[in-house]
Amino acid sequence: MRQLLKIALATLTLGLFATSAQGMEIRDWHKGMDMNCASCHEGAPKGYPEDDACQVCHDVDDLAEQTARPEEDKWQNPHNNLHYGKDIPCVECHSEHGTKEPMCAQCHTFKYPAHKQ
Numbered sequence: 445m446r447q448l449l450k451i452a453l454a455t456l457t458l459g460l461f462a463t464s465a466q467g468m469e470i471r472d473w474h475k476g477m478d479m480n481c482a483s484c485h486e487g488a489p490k491g492y493p494e495d496d497a498c499q500v501c502h503d504v505d506d507l508a509e510q511t512a513r514p515e516e517d518k519w520q521n522p523h524n525n526l527h528y529g530k531d532i533p534c535v536e537c538h539s540e541h542g543t544k545e546p547m548c549a550q551c552h553t554f555k556y557p558a559h560k561q
């Protein structure tokens with residue numbers, strides 16, 4: 445099961461976006477701080493950032509606490525969930541230059557009302 449999901453995950457990351465480097469907008473919540481392309485992209489900004497680029501500023505343990513579910517739905521926590529624990533690249537569920545649904549929606553109908561797509 446775990447293995448299958450990993451494969452599904454790997455295919456997901458590929459080819460969802462086909463944009464150029466021109467006019468790449470960043471999200472409102474990242475504006476106004478000292479953020480530039482290199483805050484997430486190493487070298488020339490193209491392709492996806494490294495998996496751990498976001499963790500320079502965001503702590504996964506803190507996130508898992510912030511999005512904790514009631515006990516019976518505990519493992520629906522996007523930042524600490526049944527299949528992957530805390531170990532999924534942020535960009536599977538968060539987009540920077542576009543919009544994205546949490547990847548769980550491929551197979552589940554869990555509600556994540558606080559998710560800013």
Ligand code: HEC
Binds near residue numbers: 484498502538539540
């Ligand atoms: C240079 C530091 C920095 C980096 C790198 C960074 N962020 Fe942020 N991010 C922040 C700060 C500061 C905020 C605003 C405070 C907060 O909500 O945590 C924020 C806010 C957010 C929010 C909105 C939170 C909300 O509900 O208002 C999301 C989602 C987010 N970041 C995801 C990401 C993802 C995904 C990445 C990697 C692609 C990333 N961030 C990289 C600093 C950073």
Ligand code: HEC
Binds near residue numbers: 547555
């Ligand atoms: C499996 C999907 C998924 C992954 C992977 C994921 N997130 Fe999230 N994230 C969500 C969802 C869904 C929410 C909305 C939470 C809710 O509904 O309680 C959220 C909320 C957030 C928030 C706002 C937290 C708040 O105050 O409510 C930030 C910041 C954030 N994510 C950053 C990240 C970063 C950084 C990573 C990588 C370390 C990451 N996320 C990985 C799905 C994900």
Ligand code: HEC
Binds near residue numbers: 461468470483492535
């Ligand atoms: C907060 C983190 C963050 C910052 C800052 C950021 N990017 Fe990105 N970038 C991403 C993420 C995440 C992706 C993956 C696609 C997506 O989610 O939008 C990406 C993808 C890209 C891509 C590839 C798109 C594709 O089709 O494969 C390009 C090109 C890009 N960024 C350019 C830039 C440029 C230019 C800047 C500076 C103006 C910048 N990025 C700033 C996080 C960031």
Ligand code: HEC
Binds near residue numbers: 452
């Ligand atoms: C490729 C399809 C797929 C994806 C993507 C997926 N799941 Fe699942 N999930 C399943 C299947 C199949 C089951 C039932 C079998 C099992 O328990 O292993 C399941 C069971 C669960 C359960 C226990 C049963 C339930 O409905 O409460 C939870 C919790 C869960 N998944 C959370 C998540 C979360 C959170 C995500 C996103 C990070 C996610 N899943 C992504 C296929 C998926």
